[in-house]
Amino acid sequence: MGVKQYMRQGIERQRPLTLEVRDELERMILDGEVAAGERLNELTLAEQMGVSRGPVREAARSLEHEGLVRTVANQGVFVRELSLESALELYDLRAMIAGYLCGRVAEKADPVVNKALRQAVRDMDAAIAAADEPRYFEINLAFHDRIAIAAGTDRAQRLYTSLGKEVRLLRRRVLCGDESLRTSNHEHDGIVAAIEAGDADAARAAGMQHHLNSKSRLKITM
Amino acid sequence: MGVKQYMRQGIERQRPLTLEVRDELERMILDGEVAAGERLNELTLAEQMGVSRGPVREAARSLEHEGLVRTVANQGVFVRELSLESALELYDLRAMIAGYLCGRVAEKADPVVNKALRQAVRDMDAAIAAADEPRYFEINLAFHDRIAIAAGTDRAQRLYTSLGKEVRLLRRRVLCGDESLRTSNHEHDGIVAAIEAGDADAARAAGMQHHLNSKSRLKITM
């Protein structure tokens, strides 16, 4: 009886389908391909990705604790709807974590890291001067990632990343003008300065304030 | 062909097995019934709980993002091992979240909540006077839960709870003497006072410091 079994060719090491599906699902949600509040149909998704429902279910469970979806028994999983209020709270939370991370980096005083951060600030300045917003955002992302990783605290890093994704559930776009970018990078400069000085408290405060300011800049666009 | 199908009797509302298994697994880990670093055998657990491997796998994925287990592809899920260093970082993180929660509660200024918190402090004093440590810990837990819930920020609350569980992976027991309890409850008093006064900043600072002090008290016992 024609049972189609699974087999993936090639030398490439086996990555469980669950992870593959998880990443794809996450992307779909963050890119807004599925609207907030919408139900994720297991069978549809499974067929769409060419897998069975098992991996899809596991992936959903995985996403659940990241706050990207919510599950209702016997009804399915739904893309989480994020109220503006909740999103702002997420910003607060993330700001605290960011501050913590900056403080840790300052304590570490790793010359290589510090140099890279300093360079990132310069590069962002260049991007602003060139009016290259996409590039600015790219470096900005790398800048904050770098800090999160350099802090060396796995849990806090994951949390920071996770909260960052969660915030993206709020689909409204933030349009930053030139001025906003300049201000933001000036704050970056302050963070790096504190880190370079090895002043953990100042770095923490600067890192946190930077994120709180981002929140404010976001707020006024709505 | 004698296929044993699933059916659970009774009027009780259907709670998915995945959740049941998840809770049981979490309990086993937190109670130390499975040692840190140990592998969780899917089949064994499934038979033990009288379910199939599906729900067990889903439960594992669920626990993964809470930091209680770690998964290695094609090898299985392992109870996470928490270094002392990581545990202390968790305390820092949790202290920040706790501070945030306390600040929120102060802003809310809900008389009912405030009254309950004040009463809890009195009850803990009574428990200390009666040298009833178990009761103290019970109220203490309820006290902090109450604050987390009253803050009204779902994400922060879940995070606070989650971090609390994660810390328990560090199995070493903290033996608190009478003096430690008194000091701790004095700090509780300070937190409630700030909340009652509606001073969010003070409440935040007190809540955070209380947890950092707990960390210090823990530290010296090792």
Next chain:
DNA sequence: CAACAGAATATTGTTGACAATCTACAATCA
């Protein structure tokens, strides 16, 4: 026409079977 009851359908919950991979141990060879 609205409200309800019941059947038909769609979707989630759970399972057992099979494939792929890893692990442990034995056999082989230098």
Next chain:
DNA sequence: TGATTGTAGATTGTCAACAATATTCTGTTG
């Protein structure tokens, strides 16, 4: 002896089928 290879068993990864529940449709009744 020690390293390596090969095989057998155990364990995870995946799937398709069936059960239980939720949802939708339809016809009936007031």
